Amino acid sequence: MPEYRVLLIEQNRIMMERLSSVVRNTKNFQLVSRAMDAREALGQGGVFVPNLILLDIDAQESMQLVREFVRAFPQAGILALSSQWNAQAASTIVKAGAKGYLIKPFTSEELIAAINTFGNSGMGMISEVMTFFSPKGKSGKTTLIANLGMALAQKSGQNVAIIDADLQFGDMAVFFNLDPQSTIVEATRDIKFLSPISLNSYFMPIAEHVRVLCGTKRPEFAEDVSPKAFTDMISMARSLFRYILVDVPSAFNPISVAAAEASERVYLVSMISGGYEGKHMRQALEIFKAWPDYETKVKTIFTRVEPCDIQKQQQLETLIEYPVCSILPNEYLLVSEAANNGRMAVDIKPESPLARSIDLLAAQICGRPHKVG
Ligand SMILES: Nc1ncnc2c1ncn2[C@@H]1O[C@H](COP(=O)(O)OP(=O)(O)O)[C@@H](O)[C@H]1O
Ligand SMILES: [Mg+2]
Structure with missing residues (x-):
């Protein structure tokens, strides 16, 4: 299994701590950077060369930032994080180039399953x-x-x-x-x-x-x-x-x-x-x-x-x-x-x-x- 270098973006401090520890405790996953503000991460996250970005989209602005993340991190896969499944949001973020959607808080097993499921091809929006x-x-x-x-x-x-x-x-x-x-x-x-x-x-x-x-x-x-x-x-x-x-x-x-x-x-x-x-x-x-x-x-x-x-x-x-x-x-x-x-x-x-x-x-x-x- 490849090594995942994770950039985690989460606006809520408590959730951030919780998700950070899940990522850290998942085999083959390394938390290389985290940010509470998506725009800040967009500017600075690159130095850590993440190949997996977990982006909280419950903040309205982050939803619009998906496309900019795709452009700024072409080598990384982006998974949107949300506290609730929303078909409309899923469709929007995938059209913007994200690979998939993960409900938070998630467990190590769910994180691995998300990677395996969406893999390289991502969520098949053209289904x-x-x-x-x-x-x-x-x-x-x-x-x-x-x-x-x-x-x-x-x-x-x-x-x-x-x-x-x-x-x-x-x-x-x-x-x-x-x-x-x-x-x-x-x-x-x-x-x-x-x-x-x-x-x-x-x-x-x-x-x-x-x-x-x-x-x-x-x-x-x-x-x-x-x-x-x-x-x-x-x-x-x-x-x-x-x-x-x-x-x-x-x-x-x-x-x-x-x-x-x-x-x-x-x-x-x-x-x-x-x-x-x-x-x-x-x-x-x-x-x-x-x-x-x-x-x-x-x-x-x-x-x-x-x-x-x-x-x-x-x-x-x-x-x-x-x-x-x-x-x-x-x-x-x-x-x-x-x-x-x-x-x-x-x-x-x-x-x-x-x-x-x-x-x-x-x-x-x-x-x-x-x-x-
Ligand atoms: N191309 C075919 N030629 C001959 N018999 C068929 C063919 N396709 C299905 N059958 C037979 O017809 C019956 C019904 O098939 P099935 O696929 O279960 O149809 P349905 O789902 O419409 O009820 C089965 O006994 C099956 O073996
Ligand atoms: Mg039948």
Whole structure:
């Protein structure tokens, strides 16, 4: 672990003493300078060559000084300190160039976790939330999300979250063979008291750069999840993950609507079976047409498409009178073999048509230009 040379800026004397002792007592952290006044630190802090600046932003002025700190200390990472999580402030300071946000007072463990979480890339303010909705019943969306999550992490090398918000029938835990300590119920219940660092621990790691927040353990817990807390949780998760994939139930309920509204993109997923999928897709599209930007925001995906080729894709587009963003082949055997082994299709058979289709979709998502914040 590298050595951190810390410049601590804190306006409150008692808090300053408390945080100083935490920094001093954390292995590999050295407190090289401290200041109660941010402007003073800006002028003099450089002589100590800090590579980590902990900047109290509860003082209104310091918030505006973030940008000047970034300019004055290009070799240092800046973590904002605040006594309370505030999504708006977090967004502002990250746009100004800070790497992350830490709630004070913090412990040694939290300080280390902050460094590990925000690392070199910092809080990913350019995060993208994608909600996967199926117009009707079984659509293959859980399979798609799980595999797409892995593919996105591999392709981008950045953090990916999967959130199971299918509160009644969520099956991500089963899919990944997890017995989660904490689920969406605890995360939304505790959200008021959480910061990004502590929220991260509610997500279970399942692969490098991929974490899952599982759904409720019992369907009756679903009503404990409020749409407001859910939206707040998504907004905090944005500072931890580059891509956030949300699995929502088929029905339009307060949570699926909240998820769709909090998302940059909504994917409507429908499985080919029985022949009504075009009709269902059209009906779902109709509902989203109320959004002014629905043509960029809403995408469609068909699964179990046979034959899975461009002609079939065009045929589906004609049927629904809307572009089809991706089609996935019928690969029941591969999907169930993967499920039985607790593994992902994209991992066991990366050359399979299913894995290739998902990879293509991942490439599309990674290649998209993103608007910041
Ligand atoms: N591309 C596919 N081809 C064939 N079968 C699939 C495919 N994707 C999923 N399935 C199967 O369809 C069923 C439902 O899949 P699942 O991903 O759980 O859908 P949902 O989350 O929409 O209910 C599962 O039995 C799964 O194995
Ligand atoms: Mg599902």
